[in-house]
Amino acid sequence: MINNQGVQHRIFIYVSVVLITLCVIFAFINITVRYFEYRNDITRQSYLVENNHRLLASRLSGVLKSNLTRAAADHELLEAVETGNMPLLSGRMSVHSNAMDIEFPDDVFVYRVISSDGKTLFSGGKLDRCQSRYSKAVTNALNSISASTSYELCGRQMMQFSAIPIYSDGGIIAAVELGTSLSFYGRGMEQSTGYSMAVLLEKDNLKPEGMQSYGRYYLMPEGNMSMFRRIFDSARGSIDKLPETMHVGDVHYRVLDDIRFYSGTGQELGRFVYAKDVTSSVSSILTYTLNTIFITLFFCVASLVIIGIGFSRTVGTLEKSHTDTINRLAVNERKYREYIDNSPMSIFTANDSKMFIETNKRFCEVLGAEKRDVTGHTFYDFMTEDNRAEINKFYSIAMHEGSNSGILHIVTRRGKEIALMAKAVKIDESSLLFNCLNITDNIAMEKRLRELNLELENVNRNLQIRIEDEVEKNRRQSHVLAEQKKFADMAMMMSAIAHQWRQPLNALGLMIQTMPDTLGIDENSEGYVRFEETAMELVGNMSNTIDNFRLFFETGANKEPFNVIEELKNTYSVMAVRLASHNIKTRFMCRREEDMHFSPCQNCGLCHEINLFGSAGEFRQMVVNIFNNSFEAINDRMGKIPGMEGSITVNIVCSDTRVTVSIEDNGTGIAPELIGRIFEPYFSTKNDANSSGIGLYMVKVLTEQSMGGKVAAFNNHLGGLTVVMDFTLYKGDSKQA
Numbered sequence: 001m002i003n004n005q006g007v008q009h010r011i012f013i014y015v016s017v018v019l020i021t022l023c024v025i026f027a028f029i030n031i032t033v034r035y036f037e038y039r040n041d042i043t044r045q046s047y048l049v050e051n052n053h054r055l056l057a058s059r060l061s062g063v064l065k066s067n068l069t070r071a072a073a074d075h076e077l078l079e080a081v082e083t084g085n086m087p088l089l090s091g092r093m094s095v096h097s098n099a100m101d102i103e104f105p106d107d108v109f110v111y112r113v114i115s116s117d118g119k120t121l122f123s124g125g126k127l128d129r130c131q132s133r134y135s136k137a138v139t140n141a142l143n144s145i146s147a148s149t150s151y152e153l154c155g156r157q158m159m160q161f162s163a164i165p166i167y168s169d170g171g172i173i174a175a176v177e178l179g180t181s182l183s184f185y186g187r188g189m190e191q192s193t194g195y196s197m198a199v200l201l202e203k204d205n206l207k208p209e210g211m212q213s214y215g216r217y218y219l220m221p222e223g224n225m226s227m228f229r230r231i232f233d234s235a236r237g238s239i240d241k242l243p244e245t246m247h248v249g250d251v252h253y254r255v256l257d258d259i260r261f262y263s264g265t266g267q268e269l270g271r272f273v274y275a276k277d278v279t280s281s282v283s284s285i286l287t288y289t290l291n292t293i294f295i296t297l298f299f300c301v302a303s304l305v306i307i308g309i310g311f312s313r314t315v316g317t318l319e320k321s322h323t324d325t326i327n328r329l330a331v332n333e334r335k336y337r338e339y340i341d342n343s344p345m346s347i348f349t350a351n352d353s354k355m356f357i358e359t360n361k362r363f364c365e366v367l368g369a370e371k372r373d374v375t376g377h378t379f380y381d382f383m384t385e386d387n388r389a390e391i392n393k394f395y396s397i398a399m400h401e402g403s404n405s406g407i408l409h410i411v412t413r414r415g416k417e418i419a420l421m422a423k424a425v426k427i428d429e430s431s432l433l434f435n436c437l438n439i440t441d442n443i444a445m446e447k448r449l450r451e452l453n454l455e456l457e458n459v460n461r462n463l464q465i466r467i468e469d470e471v472e473k474n475r476r477q478s479h480v481l482a483e484q485k486k487f488a489d490m491a492m493m494m495s496a497i498a499h500q501w502r503q504p505l506n507a508l509g510l511m512i513q514t515m516p517d518t519l520g521i522d523e524n525s526e527g528y529v530r531f532e533e534t535a536m537e538l539v540g541n542m543s544n545t546i547d548n549f550r551l552f553f554e555t556g557a558n559k560e561p562f563n564v565i566e567e568l569k570n571t572y573s574v575m576a577v578r579l580a581s582h583n584i585k586t587r588f589m590c591r592r593e594e595d596m597h598f599s600p601c602q603n604c605g606l607c608h609e610i611n612l613f614g615s616a617g618e619f620r621q622m623v624v625n626i627f628n629n630s631f632e633a634i635n636d637r638m639g640k641i642p643g644m645e646g647s648i649t650v651n652i653v654c655s656d657t658r659v660t661v662s663i664e665d666n667g668t669g670i671a672p673e674l675i676g677r678i679f680e681p682y683f684s685t686k687n688d689a690n691s692s693g694i695g696l697y698m699v700k701v702l703t704e705q706s707m708g709g710k711v712a713a714f715n716n717h718l719g720g721l722t723v724v725m726d727f728t729l730y731k732g733d734s735k736q737a
Contacts, residue, residue: 020300027296031289038285042244042254048193049256049274056188063103064162064178065147071096071176072164081113081121081166081174089113089122097124100178106187108157109180113166114138116173134177135161136263141175151261151269156211157181158199158220158270185272186223195256195274196224200239202270215239217270227275231255242273245282252282346420346436349427354379354395357431366420366438368413382410384417398424398432407439419443512536561730562616563608564659565590565601568650571623575631584634584646593655601652610652610659613730614707622702625695626663626723632686633667633720647718659729664722669715678713699723 071077071093080089097111113122114134140148141163149162161179165172186197199220203213211218214232217239219225232239234248242257259272340347346363350356355378364371367382379391387409398404405423412418420436427433512535516523523529565588572579572586579586589598590606612619627648634646646666653660670678670685677683679700684693696713703711709727716722 023296023300027292030292034285034289038281041281045193045254045276046244046256049189049195050259052189052192053185053259053272053274056185059188060160060180060184061149061162064149064160064180065164067096067100067103068147068162068164068176068178070099071178072166077113078166078168081115082168086121093122093124100125100180104180104184107181107183108154108159110154110159110161110177112138112177114142114163114175114177116142116175121174135159135163135179137161137163137179138175138177141165141177142172151263152179153201154179154181156221157183158201158222181222182220182272183222189274190223193274193276195276196227198223198225198228198273198275200257200270200273202268220270224275227253227277228273231275245278250279251277252279254278346434346438348374348434348436350379350432350434352395352399352430354391363436366412366418366436367410373413379410382412384409384411394422394424395432398426402426408436559614560616561611561613561732562619564610564612564619564661564727565606565652567616567619568623568652568661569601571620571627572650575624575627579627579631579646579648582631582635582638582646584631584648586648586650588650588652590652590654593653598651606652606654610654611730612659612707612727618702618706622699622725623663625699629695629723630663630665630667630721633669634665635667637666637668637719654729657729658726660724660726662722662724664716664718665720666718667720669720670713672715675713675715679711696723699725703727 074092074096076088077092079085080092093111093113100109100111107126109125110123111125112120112134115121118134120134135150135152137148137150138161140150142165147162147164149160152159152161159179159181161177163175163177166174166176182199189195189197199222200214200217201211201220203216203218211220212229213219214235215238219228219232230248230251231242231246231253234246235242239257242255244255246253246255253275255273255275257271257273259274260268261270261272262268341360343360344362346360346366348356348359348363356375359371359374361371364374367374380388383391391408394404394406394408403423403425405421408420408422409417410420418438418440421439422434422436424432424434512532515521515532516528521528568588572588576586588601590601590610591598592606630648634648638644638646648663648665651660651662651664653662674685678685679696680693681697682693683697700711703709703725707727709725711723711725713721713723
């Protein structure tokens with residue numbers, strides 16, 4: 001039986017402690033919340049003051065700049081300054097000064113015009129003691145031909161000055177100066193936030209007269225002077241960084257002093273200090289804290305009385321419930337022991353010496369031993385020497401962290417090594433409860449499955465690579481065929497046009513030759529002979545032009561010897577008009593490999609020797625693609641450099657066995673990080689949507705696969721691109737064919 005009075009006494013004490021703790025926590029939380037609300041209010045007020053200060057500074061700068069700009073743009077004022085008309089100048093400046101009086105009705109301000117030689121032409125406004133000299137802002141404006149701002153002390157006022165130069169005939173003849181006292185900030189902040197302002201000046205930078213000194217600062221007579229003197233007297237001269245709250249007498253102040261101001265050269269002149277009486281806010285916090293404490297104590301006492309009465313009536317019920325619980329636990333223990341003993345999982349307990357204490361039937365079956373042969377033995381009795389480190393590490397983690405899971409390898413009585421997926425839970429300071437599952441067969445199947453998956457992945461990877469390679473190869477080939485088909489279609493069209501033009505040209509030539517008989521003209525006369533020669537030369541040129549266009553687009557697959565220079569010039573003849581119309585000059589230069597200098601192709605004596613074996617039509621395609629790229633690059637550069645002359649130079653270098661054709665231009669060139677990719681399919685440096693990026697790729701394919709040559713490109717000394725093609729010379733050898 002349980003002692004009713006002892007139980008009642010202990011329960012009452014425990015619950016009382018809990019309730020008192022909860023009430024104290026409640027009070028602490030409420031006070032803490034109130035404190036953080038107070039801190040957040042301080043942060044919000046600081047942000048509000050700093051933000052409003054920036055807005056006021058922006059507004060002041062805007063007002064000064066606007067008024068200065070209007071004055072500088074006043075034509076009558078400019079005329080008065082130029083002509084020295086002082087009455088007109090005084091009249092115009094009075095208008096601007098009156099406008100400033102509206103902007104700053106309660107502040108000291110200055111409005112002046114200073115000539116370029118430093119003479120004051122006009123001085124107006126609420127001058128106070130600022131009429132004796134002009135500010136550094138004026139000097140800066142006259143010297144730097146731009147608007148300038150400075151802070152300066154005038155008597156007992158700290159003034160912000162701005163100045164702007166006045167121009168005439170491209171030179172500065174005067175400057176307009178406008179300044180106002182810093183009381184503008186105090187008045188604006190008082191209206192927007194309720195904070196009063198004071199201005200502190202660095203002693204080392206400014207030396208005002210008749211000012212009260214605090215530490216290394218002077219206090220300017222701005223704002224609520226009595227408030228700030230009380231604050232600074234309380235700080236006792238240590239005001240380099242004032243605390244954010246100060247208790248002065250019976251008054252609490254919130255203080256902000258991190259807003260600095262500087263001269264035009266970046267030198268710190270002083271700082272703004274803002275303060276506000278927050279006595280009522282502090283009093284409300286104290287009142288709230290005391291009320292919270294009193295309410296908490298009341299609830300503690302009331303709760304203790306109610307709990308004492310209630311517990312006295314429930315002790316009997318608790319005693320009976322305790323007895324019933326013990327009986328149910330005994331029944332449940334027997335039931336759950338039966339469940340564990342017949343579980344399909346291996347369940348056992350072991351102590352910190354790794355000795356088996358209790359096991360179920362399934363674990364004994366896995367080990368192939370009787371229960372008496374397992375309990376009292378350790379893990380080491382069922383493990384090889386190699387696996388002992390495994391169980392030691394497993395045990396260490398489980399005992400330290402309270403649980404662990406992993407795979408353990410043990411050896412049965414029959415000598416077979418098996419793998420157990422084990423989950424261990426710490427049940428007291430020296431024992432672990434293990435729940436294990438035999439996964440030996442699962443591991444073997446997983447290993448085999450991984451091997452099969454790896455084989456399948458290799459097959460799929462190789463198949464995917466082959467498919468991607470074939471698709472990419474087909475796509476590239478289709479683009480090359482499409483480009484070649486365009487040339488073939490153009491060749492058919494040009495053949496049709498040549499056929500239609502050939503007969504009229506033949507008829508025209510026949511008419512010219514039979515003209516003497518038809519018109520009765522002497523065919524041996526000097527005039528007719530010159531006419532016939534000129535006309536027949538034109539007919540011949542037209543016929544040759546038709547042949548050039550027809551042959552230019554022929555892309556026959558038949559390979560035969562052809563002359564490199566002849567095909568280069570034929571290709572150029574088709575593009576010559578287009579290039580010449582854009583001021584692009586083209587040169588053809590040749591030399592032997594052993595020579596040092598190039599010479600024009602018609603003078604080099606090599607033209608008939610430089611022959612290749614292949615498709616002349618494909619060679620022309622290659623040259624056209626390179627010429628087109630050069631043409632576009634030169635045009636792009638001409639758009640950036642007016643008056644530039646474009647140039648394309650074709651250099652042919654011939655040895656006994658090889659010929660190198662390089663085509664260089666003075667276009668835009670290629671970025672160094674991109675030049676290695678220009679022969680890739682679909683790569684283009686142009687932003688034009690019509691650019692397919694296949695041109696130079698076709699050059700590479702036709703050069704290397706069709707012509708058996710090599711191609712490369714690099715940026716040249718002209719800033720453009722040079723494309724170099726190297727081929728084997730054709731010497732009439734049947735093996736080459």
